Amino acid sequence: MTPAENLPYNPFAPVDLGVARHEMLFGNAYPEAFGDWRDEVMSWKTGAYLTAALNPTLTFRLSGPDALRLLSDHSVNGLTRFPVDAARHLIMCNPAGQIVAHGICVREGEESFLTYWLMPWVSYLAESGRYRVTGENLTGRVFLFQVAGPRSLAVLQAATGEDLRDIRFLRRRATRIAGCAVHVLRVGMAGSLAYEVHGPAEAAHAVYRTLLAAGSPLGLRQLGRTQYRMNHTENGFPQGHVHFLYPWFEDADFARYLTARSGGTPFKTDLRGSAGPDPSLRYRTPVEVGWGHVIRLDHDFMGRQALEAELAAPRRLIATLTWNPEDVLDIYRSYLTEGTPHPFMDFRIDMPPLAQPAPHVSDLVLKDGNVVGISSGRVYSYRYRKMISLASLDAGLAVQGTEVVVLWGDPGTRQREIRAVVDRYPLFDEGRNEDVDVSGPEFAPSAGAAPG
Template identity: 45%
Template sequence: MSGTDNAVGSEVSVAGLTAAIHDVPAYPEIPTYLNILGSLHIWEGDGWKQESMSWKTSSYLASNLSGLPEIIFSGPNAQEFLSRLSINNVYKWPVGTSKHLVMLDENGYIANHGLTVRQNEDTFRHFAAMPWPVYKAPSLGLDVGIALRDIFLFQVAGPTSLQVLERLTGKSLRDLQFLGVEQITVPGIESADIELSRIGMAGTLAYELRGPLEHGPAVFDAVYQAGKHFGLKRLGWRTYVVNHTEGGFPQQGCTFLPAAFADPEFVGHPVFGATLPPSQVGNPLPGSIDPWNLSARLRTPFEVNWGWMAKFDHEFIGRAALEAEAADRRRKTVVLRWNKEDVLDVFASQFEPGEEYKHFEFPTTPQSPAGGHADLVTKDGKPVGVSSVAVYSYYYREMLSHSTIDLDLAEIGTEVIVHWGDHGGRIKQIRATVERFPYLELASNKDFDLSAIPSGVLAQ
């Protein structure tokens, strides 16, 4: 792993893993892991190029969303509690299914988002998200039970992911619908409470496995062993954000910052503030935009193309600001494809005298997880948007980024300029073209034809 500037985690060698929570095994063939907020994560599993290809040609296994506890809301007021926090309508929600809940601060910026399962009429479980609901609970004045549970959360995604999971469980999983949840048994860990959900961010067929943290390493390895036959790769943090960029899923903490960073009470709280990556709190942030300009790094639901989730049929924090934006939308997120010749100029500068341009780390710059990166985007010399993390797509052999851009420039084919570099340093003006969003041209999870996939169950 070359360099850790602005990365959330710290490098950990295999010999130094005892201090971290083990939700994945310490494989001797994987030399470097990340300790992110006390949780162990793979940095590079099976080679970043193979990992980049995995969700198009085979499948991957990733633990990158592990490390944050499951938050359980219960009681007669639990549904009203989530309604007061979320832009979504949480009443049209069948038991045993999932929703992607989006929560705002009072200014309409995304403060928190994450998958939530409705366990029963009065119980909801929230995953891989910041404790924003716990922080806001006192101000809502509702009697709600709130509990935390340490869990593992693994993602299995790609065209062979269903076969991998069928080989793992020894049974057909074809009846599990998109956003559905099902209890499964992993051989050798029969006593564990493990669930499978058909959801993911790779832009293609994808699933999540969740269960008690103490079973994490055993479950991870069981999936890995079951998946070898189907070409499964262990996806590390080095490559993880590539699938967000290709698949059209902006992610807080990676491509933008949650609004909690702009809330001094949250940041300064001894418990809640500890959930924020220390390298991104109180430190200058990367990119050509002023490193202390937090607002350039926050996003609203409409800016990340999630405005369709907003239902103005209930009161929620940030509703007034979001309604005002809905009536006067100004920006959306697009994919930018960067000009090859200009990208090559960045590399060429490393071999020339004088100050070089900021170099690229393949496949992601800044190295992920790296929320808060923000590059200025202009058109005819005028600011028109903000570009986030730069990603090299080995599949397409292109440099790509997500950019929040003025609506009148969001048409495919529009040419803009990305100002690449860090504020105060040498800046390279890179030509870029607005492209399709999402960029990945494969069947989505929701629309994937499972009937075309051979069974992964071993013949008896």
């Protein structure tokens, strides 16, 4: 149990003193796990989870007559049809077509947009002077909770006392929880049915407790930060800083912008894995991470020329890799026998909690001794009993059943070639959020649900 005096106040979720280990994120304590991590990772397949692990979410309001033009100029997405209260997963690139930012954008008015995780790139663009826009950094002033899994809608309807079946995928609407005005957005990273609850930071504790109480009879689990990070690989949704890095410091002007706003503190990432110290091997394009279908060539945007050429002849495509269990066991066997062990492999995830600076692990993928791709985001899938990762592979190899080799271990260490096979992508493909029809009576609110 963590001593209470060692835990700073977390404005986004009540601190649970019954949790053995907390992580610090931007000065806030958040549980690494609330209980048995296996129950937590199963929650988005069989029940539902609640997490505040994304707080404080980088939230930026962009408004003004040129707000839509700024987003269109720098997003691969087509934005001609973007109604109020709709959301888009925006992807922004540099001239080489490499991803520099991606996140959710909600249109809250004709000339006003809320962006999540598009900072600092979107704030840099807003301050460039090229657009008639106003930017407002809301980070720390708002909360974002995720409620995900097959029972997530039931949890939210119990907490609000409302029928929320009308909220379509990538749409939001206003409601109330614990007497507080909030918005519910149908989106999530779990792969299954999922929602987000957004509201003012001062209401966060009351809303969190109400969601937890409403979900308790439905088997709601609280999700720790490590388990939250695990779901992206299994569900086929690559993340910046986990599966790829942003080429921010390849742009000299943007690098100066970042450095000035950090007070001169250098940005540090511990580059791990057989990909070595060259950060450029860890950059990705939308095509390489499975987002080529989002690109719309109906407008000019940063990186269009490079991406148009790549769409015509893709170099690499996304794939799930399942690692050979005997080769994985050999890694752990080296820790229990004499001789030089292989580099340590955390069982659950390549991003162990509390590591500072945060490691970014990328490994070379080989075929017949030649480099054919990059693997990252390795996790253990308890659902499928597999060690898996996501890989950007040469296009002709990103086919289910293809056999490759992952070179495990930092250069200069005792590396190990681990056999792997291309599995289905995404590995978790049961009841995807965008496909679930919640209009039926089986999703109707339970009689007598308490109002929010």
